[in-house]
Amino acid sequence: MPEPKDVRAAVTAAVEAAGLPLTDAELEAFVSIYPALRAGADSLYIEAVRYEEPALVFTPVPPVQG
């Protein structure tokens, strides 16, 4: 999957959409880590996964409250 052409714009949009009050320095930290994080997520879109079910389980019976 291609990386966004403007990483800063992509990160800024995601952070603003989430309502996170990052400082400028914190935003820069996110911009710096984003390419590796994005590449890691993209590495999971491989043909071998094409017909896999997600490892998620839902049961309609509520669990006992602990």
Place this chain on the structure above:
Amino acid sequence: MIGVPSTLTEAAAALRSGTLSSVALTEAVIARADALDGDLGVYITRMDNEALNAAAAADRDFTAGIDRGPLQGIPIGVKDIIATRDAPTTAQSLILNPAWGAGIDAPVVARLRAAGAVITGKTTTMEFAVGMPDANKPFPVPHNPWDLERWPGGSSSGSGAGVAAGLFFGALGTDTGGSIRLPAAYCGITGLKPTYGRVPKSGCAPLGYSLDHIGPMARSARDCAAILEVLAGYDASDPTCSHAAVPPYLAALTGSVKGIRIGVERVNHLTAPNADPVAVAAFEDAAAWFISAGALVEEVAVPYYQEIRSANTVTMRGESTSYHLGDLRTRWEDYGVHTSKAVSQGAIVGAADYVQAQRFRSLARRVVAAMMEPLDVLLMPTALMGAPRLAGLDHTSFMNWPTFTQPWNLLGLPALALPMGFTAAGLPLSMQVVGKPFAEATVLRVGDAYQRKTSFHLERPTGIAAVAA
């Protein structure tokens, strides 16, 4: 002050032989905490009075001929993200509502009490079990007993440092990406992340719902087996908890690895950037020992290793941001500076990415199971470095360290970290034994056999020698 035994097993034997009472043992570890904890930062909350009361009850039981098992009368620490009825649970955070967990024992704590354990206090953690220490927040910064200028690892920092320093004989830790095993590694002790679902995790503040595990930390694999035997088993309050039968872990410790099939994983570990060559050599020595002890050792490669690490990261980011986003929006400054960065990164990965990570997880579970089918366990380093310095710690540096714990959270497999030597500077080094689902007995057997022939796990920390003298 009495001499404090080295291990939980030795302490349990002394209690039964009558050479030691639980009250005397508890008084000794309380005195040790008085002397050391100002430097170590092991405890957030000490429960001296409650501990002495529990110790007196354990002694009364011994006198009456009641023996609840090897934890009876043994001082144990509990990580402060796990609820205890008689002390607050803070998650080392200003964020967690003090009403959370108030007056309640998590199932694991209730099981410890029922086994007669003496809970001495709540131990320091990285905030919400993630990130790095933040000295600007009103909580102790944990220090490594091998070198007070170094980090004990995280996030079960106080549990690891406390066992190493002899402030208790076992502890509860939690592990979402290595938080039992890395403090065990850096503090020179033994720690087990059990199979996902083996131990109920209700009553524990979450970090990554599908990655979180509670497990034992202690000096030895035998000590961990004794604790796991108490912790393991189904509890209806945790919907992810397994009904699988709990085998007798202590009885599985034969002292032999003859015929055990071990896959040594070098290819994804030993050439990692920043690996300490001394650590690589220590790992090779350990692998050679298993051959000499009669194990059937072969070279293996974990398939999709880097992708497994990436899927763990995506999963943890998504799950932790889900839990924290409301507070992050309104109380950003109340989080530690490293925590807020760590638990907000789910905002920059997508919902589809999270589901894709779970689809990849299905694939990874299958191909790793196939790789492990002809084996009993895998062997690999926990980390190829000693404990890092506290000064300058940040999340970026963490990403560049040669640590190898995350894959076993994504796959939910049992993983034991145990000491394998020391760096040139005298800091502990650690390897991992990874087993098949619910095969903790085999993992502990392998670790125990190694520890019967080595003494790395019994070495005393050098960083507190002057303080303790």
